[in-house]
Amino acid sequence: MSETAIPAAHADPASPPPGDAAATAWRVACAVADIPAQGARVVAVAGRPEIAVFRTLDDRVFALVDRCPHKGGPLSAGVVHGHAVTCPLHNWAIGLADGRAREPDEGCARTVPARVEGGMVWLAVETG
């Protein structure tokens, strides 16, 4: 599990994570244990597209906007393998770390910064 420590200031919703647009904030989404290994959960953010939070076999956590770049399929419903997810609609494989479709398909899902601290999953969500 990536136990990157988050500076205390960034656990404060009012304070933006470094390097991101001003209108984002770190929020706790759930516990890592709430996500099945090799699975995903859907996180709803008011007024924003839903986010899919993935947990891989090696216990890494990644987050993507829950839309396949191909036809908008829900990536959260796909099969998670390695650090990728296969969209349930037309089998595009999407890299979890960068959101990019595996070749020869072309396209990119939006990534959402995610980190794990003390067994909790934090997402940098847009607040603006």
Add this chain to the structure above:
Amino acid sequence: MARQKLVMVGNGMAGVRTLEELLALAPGEYDITVFGAEPHPNYNRILLSPVLAGEQTLPDIILNDEAWYAEHGIRLLLGRPVTAIDRARRTVTAADGTRVPYDRLLLATGSKPFMLPVPGADLDGVMAFRDIGDVDRMVESAARYRHAVVVGGGLLGLEAANGLLARGMDVAVVHLGETLLDRQLDGEAARLLQHSLESRGLRFHMRAQTAALLGGPHGRVRALRLAGGEELPADLVVMAVGIRPNADLAQACGLHCDRGVVVSDTMQTYDPRIYAVGECVSHRGVAYGLVAPLFEQAKVAANHLAMIGIGRYPGSVTSTKLKVTGIDVFSAGEFAGGEGTEAITLADPAGGVYKKLVLREDRLVGACLYGDTADGAWYFRLIREGRSVAELRDHLMLGEGAVGDAGHAGTDRVAAMADDAEVCGCNGVCKGTIVQAIRAKGLFTVDEVRKHTKASASCGSCTGLVEQILINCVGGAADVKPKSEKPLCGCTEHTHGEVRRAIREHHLVSLGQAMRFMEWRSPDGCATCRPALNYYLISTWPGEAQDDPQSRFVNERMHANIQKDGSYSVVPRMWGGVTNAAELRRIADVADKYAVPMVKVTGGQRIDLLGVRREDLPGVWADLGMPSGHAYGKSLRTVKTCVGSEFCRFGTQDSTAMGIALERALFGMWSPHKVKLAVSGCPRNCAESGIKDVGVIAVESGWEIHVGGNGGIKTEVAQFFAKVATPEEVLEMVGAFLQLYREEGFYLERTSHYLARVGLEHARAAVVDDPANRAELYRRLRFALSFESDPWQARTAPGPVPAEFATLAL
């Protein structure tokens, strides 16, 4: 630890394909150095003929450009023929003195054209047809000279002759044999071919031996003299009389050689550090000169170089196609016939069509086609699969379209299709797009075409067409294999059959265990292999193997059918298609309460609620109070029934009760693919039993059971399986057949495909003719089903909504 050094001698198709396979398996395992004698990167040698004919250019046929080598960190030494191998010091030395050490050496030195040892063979203007240099010289000659003579009427000779003719030369072909292409065609087809080539302007001297080549004043050839004394004017002589494995280097360093470098089934030479692939190789006494076998060898060599060590090369069945535009010739297997074989022939000399199929017992073992080769791929598949064609025999000659195996009868004349003709209806892919992708990306398999173009990626009914296009584009290099011979996916070398066997024989009960045991290349597989493995595990070891929801397609995880907008459809079970007012009222209430956008009657005699939100699924199921219809699973779907003798004036038996009994007995059955049943009360067959996986038809004296029907992608009529007297016998017979399919079917193989693979006779022998085995199969099915329960009810227990359905809120 320093990486091991791999040196490859020879930069042709077989060698580079080995590197590609190796890089896919074990990137970074080796520091790789490649010596190439030619100054070009790897190109598609098979396509030299179209280049000569002016239909393609050199850049069109490059398979791996120099950037590819750079990208993979391969040191590429072009134009440097290797002159010596020192096996004691483990170094290779090139003509320019470059010396490179190796830990492992891969010989891919290809073959050398055989030059007739006749006087004048060393004159200017006398050449072989082997590489880009030869093509350049031929094109140059064609621009300056008039008379060309090609020696040899084999594949290469005819393609050379055709190319030179297209370049405006006056071309004669000298052939020693009785007929052209005597290794690929029988006499009949060869005569048609000769006639057709003559009408294009080629001249032939058959049964003619070359005695000498005569030089002119400037040392260039001016004529070819035949053994009979006749002289043919010749400014250019192309020798195409055969190739010899190029084993000089191997021989010089003391490796055992016969016709070529002798290798074992693991592509190893007698020096275990040295591997060899391609045309330079002699495997079990055979040296292959076609590309498909070379690719199979490449796969095996790469597997061993990657230290996986499980591949074996058992030899190949080959097929050939002549790449002369406008003339279609195809042959495969034992087309010449021989002891114990019989031939079916069709000859239409005026129409320019000749077909010969060679059978041994009930199997197709060879085919020779002239003029109409559209079914070549299909025949080749039948030959390789080696399955019984007894049932097809009457239609065999008429082709795949005639046995209803294509769903596109009449349009499968690929060569004649326009570029904008649609091949894949699901994804809207035209022939031109596919051809372009094959050429531009250097594709050799249907899977690759599927990935790059999406053609045949959805319903798969155009796979045969795509296969034919591939064969038309790359000829014998097309890697067309049935599912039974292909690895399950890119994560493994093993076929479906091997995986099933390993799970059974080694008592593997979990995904992790199975992947470790079979040395999966990826830690947790992919979306293709995981669902297949999961099915194989739970069907082989019911009650023992743990079902893994994360390895199931979303539908089987959510127990509903995902729709394009991410919502789900819900189909409650209606036993035998029978419902009542209370159920209908509840369905109506659910539709209102959850604002279901569409309520639709299905083809399987049930009601579909479409557009249900994920979070609502448990609530919908609870309110319906009906069991899951499994309309989403690779499982028992529906048992369609007619009203039968209870109401119908024609009904002979109570088909509705029979259908309900079957549906209840099979409830919760997971299978390789979906399974649909029907029971009809009389031969009028209102329940459409003829197109179901299992169709039961009542007759006055009992029940007829038909199997392997399919009403989907390709309509397939069910075949008669057995006739029984009582409903109990129906249950046992049907259950035993489905258990056999569950145990032997490959994942995503419908019963019709399963039966096409194993043969109806096999299923009959195991189920109908062997009562003890039938009882045992049925017992195993009931044992497996004893662990199943209604998945909907299990998820509607009081308490919070299960996590997989719930959305987290921020």
